[in-house]
Amino acid sequence: MAERSGRAFNPFTATLDAQRRSFEAAADTVEKVEMGPEQLAEMASVDVGQTPSDVVYTENKLELLHYEPLTDEQHDVPILVIYALINKPFILDLQPDRSVIRRLLEAGFDVYMIDWNEPSRLDQHLTLEDYVDRYIENCVDEVCERSGQDSINILGYCMGGTMSVMYAALHPEKVRNLGLMAAGLCFDDTGGVLELWGDDEYFSPDGLTETYGNAPAEMLDVGFALMDPVANYVSKYVRLYDNLDDDDFVENFGRMERWLSEGIDVAGETFAQFVTDIYQDNKLYNNELYVGDKHVDIEQIDMPVLQITGEYDHLIPSETSKPFNEVIGSDDTSVIEAPTGHIGLSVSGSSHENVWPEVCEWYAERSEPAEDVEVEVDGADGSEGSDAAEAEQPPATADEDEDGIEADDADELVSVDGIGGTYADRLRETGIDSLADLATADPETVADATGAAEATVEDWIDQAAD
Numbered sequence: 323m324a325e326r327s328g329r330a331f332n333p334f335t336a337t338l339d340a341q342r343r344s345f346e347a348a349a350d351t352v353e354k355v356e357m358g359p360e361q362l363a364e365m366a367s368v369d370v371g372q373t374p375s376d377v378v379y380t381e382n383k384l385e386l387l388h389y390e391p392l393t394d395e396q397h398d399v400p401i402l403v404i405y406a407l408i409n410k411p412f413i414l415d416l417q418p419d420r421s422v423i424r425r426l427l428e429a430g431f432d433v434y435m436i437d438w439n440e441p442s443r444l445d446q447h448l449t450l451e452d453y454v455d456r457y458i459e460n461c462v463d464e465v466c467e468r469s470g471q472d473s474i475n476i477l478g479y480c481m482g483g484t485m486s487v488m489y490a491a492l493h494p495e496k497v498r499n500l501g502l503m504a505a506g507l508c509f510d511d512t513g514g515v516l517e518l519w520g521d522d523e524y525f526s527p528d529g530l531t532e533t534y535g536n537a538p539a540e541m542l543d544v545g546f547a548l549m550d551p552v553a554n555y556v557s558k559y560v561r562l563y564d565n566l567d568d569d570d571f572v573e574n575f576g577r578m579e580r581w582l583s584e585g586i587d588v589a590g591e592t593f594a595q596f597v598t599d600i601y602q603d604n605k606l607y608n609n610e611l612y613v614g615d616k617h618v619d620i621e622q623i624d625m626p627v628l629q630i631t632g633e634y635d636h637l638i639p640s641e642t643s644k645p646f647n648e649v650i651g652s653d654d655t656s657v658i659e660a661p662t663g664h665i666g667l668s669v670s671g672s673s674h675e676n677v678w679p680e681v682c683e684w685y686a687e688r689s690e691p692a693e694d695v696e697v698e699v700d701g702a703d704g705s706e707g708s709d710a711a712e713a714e715q716p717p718a719t720a721d722e723d724e725d726g727i728e729a730d731d732a733d734e735l736v737s738v739d740g741i742g743g744t745y746a747d748r749l750r751e752t753g754i755d756s757l758a759d760l761a762t763a764d765p766e767t768v769a770d771a772t773g774a775a776e777a778t779v780e781d782w783i784d785q786a787a788d
Contacts, residue, residue, distance in 0.1 A: 373415050373423050375435075379464045383439040386461050388468075392427040399498050399689040400432035400469045404458060404489075406481035407588045411437050413668050414479065420669045422678060429682035431475075431689075434465050436482070438586070446535040446590035450599075451614035453592060454488045462489070462496050475685055477501040480638065480664075484600060487646075488611070491618045494625060499688045501681065503630040504638045504664055507646040508607040509600065537593040607646060620646075626654040626688050630681060635664040656684065657781070735760065738785045748772040760786040 379386035403423070405411040414422040414435070426433045436458070441448065465474050473496050478486025483505025490497045605611040611618040629647060631640040640659055647655035660677045662670045667677065734757045735746040752771040754760050760768075760783060768779045 372418065373421060373427070378434075378468070379461060381457060381460060382445070383441060384457055384461075385437045385439060386464060387435045387437055389423060389427055389433045389435070391432065392424070393430045396430050396432050397686060397689045398469070399471055399473075399475055400434060400465055401426055401475040401477055401685065402462060402465050403433065403435035404476060404478040404482040404486045405436055405438065406479055406483075407438055407453075407586065407592070408481060409586055410584050411435060413665065416669050420671070420674060422668055425674060425678040425682060426477075429679075429686065431682070431685065432469060434461070436461055440586045441536055441589045443535050448589040449591050449614075450485070450488065450595050451616075453589075454485050454613050455492060455616065458485065458489045459493065462493070466496065471498075472496070473498040475499045475501070475689060477503060478505055479503045479668075480505065481596070483507075484596075484606070487606065487620070487623065488613055488618050490625065491620050491622050492613065492616055494622045497625050499626045499628070499685055500623065501628045501630065501685065502643065502646075504632060504635060504643070504667055505629070506600065506638045506642050508642050509602075509604050510607065536587040536590045607649065609649070620649060621651040623650040624652050626684075627652045627656070628681065628684050629655075629657045630667060630677065631657065631659045632662045632664055632667050633659055634662060635667075637664040654688075738782050741782060757786040 374390040375387040376390075377385045378388045403411075403414065403426075405414070415424070418424060423433055423435065462474060462476075466472065475498050476486050476490065478484070478501070480503070483502040484507060486500060486502065487505065487507060490500050599605045599611055603610075606618065606620070609618075609620050627647060627650065629643050631638075631643045633640060644657055644659075647657065658677055658680055660667060660673055662673055667673050735741055735749055735754075738757070738760070741749070748771060749755075749760065749768070752768065754763055754768070763779075763783060765779045765783060768783075772779070
């Protein structure tokens with residue numbers, strides 16, 4: 323056995339020693355925190371979800387929120403955020419400088435969000451069919467009617483992302499672009515606590531719902547927290563004490579604690595379906611899932627799809643999301659994998675600096691009004707099929723780009739997944755005019771010049787080199 327400090331090192335006793343020291347630190351912190359009643363009062367009174375909104379549609383407990391615009395010019399295609407059934411949605415609008423909702427509004431989008439609120443005991447028999455093919459369907463129809471669009475953008479978060487996939491497969495004609503943020507989609511030895519729940523030898527969702535009716539928020543919260551008990555029950559309070567003089571830190575801590583403590587029960591039947599069909603049997607990824615009597619055929623997901631994942635997400639690891647892009651029908655799929663965790667995707671400073679501008683640009687590039695490709699007019703002889711626009715325009719040539727870059731080169735850059743017109747323009751401004759230039763570029767330099775995450779740039783370079 324290895325020696326440390328002149329004595330045998332036992333990993334088991336070392337772990338117990340570490341736990342003992344942590345809990346001693348926790349006890350010490352509890353005593354010290356009692357010295358800061360003003361700070362504790364400040365934590366209890368923090369504001370969350372401050373971005374102004376109106377409730378424009380209700381059904382049962384559900385409320386559809388419509389946020390006030392922050393820009394004069396807006397994209398025609400709105401975004402509907404489909405939140406998870408667990409916890410309250412203000413994690414996406416935690417504070418003005420850490421608000422996913424505000425980032426979307428600042429980018430010129432018309433933003434809606436579904437706030438499910440808490441189901442009552444009478445709602446325990448609600449199923450995935452109710453949530454996906456009734457509630458979400460009705461909200462999408464409301465947004466389409468209010469915006470005058472036949473299809474809209476969707477951004478699904480966590481469990482809401484999983485349901486967004488189901489909806490997009492059932493109603494692809496109503497989804498313009500599909501963004502999935504920390505969405506659990508593939509459970510086949512990919513890790514995470516949800517996969518542990520998926521072992522039917524140790525966990526029976528039916529037994530839980532028979533006992534409680536709905537899945538209790540307290541049980542879900544404790545299950546997630548026990549993934550890292552020292553961090554969730556000890557270390558964070560040590561950090562709080564160390565920063566009691568920092569008002570911003572105390573307020574931010576209070577906001578997060580409020581969100582973590584205000585859990586939402588999950589309708590029992592829906593919870594049981596999720597655990598059995600998604601986690602235990604992996605039916606969504608295997609294209610075997612049915613909602614009611616409708617097959618959720620993921621090959622029908624033919625719209626652009628963006629996965630937003632956290633590299634250190636232990637709840638929904640990236641590998642429970644990314645493989646899904648390979649089995650759906652879309653030929654326009656992208657991944658943004660950020661160096662953060664499950665909650666950090668919503669609230670970390672690095673995510674708001676690097677991830678959300680890129681997400682907004684992805685939506686913007688794919689939300690332009692559809693161009694009229696063909697305009698059928700009657701010919702002089704009464705025949706149909708003439709294209710007026712084509713007849714009036716001479717054929718384009720390769721050297722007609724106003725910046726002096728050949729059109730073929732511009733088309734090359736846009737052919738890379740994740741590069742649209744805006745990123746292509748930024749690449750050309752740095753002297754990268756072709757795939758050959760991109761394949762030999764320095765990732766850090768390109769990331770600085772374009773504003774894209776370095777991991778995204780590395781993916782572009784890999785694609786260009788293939």
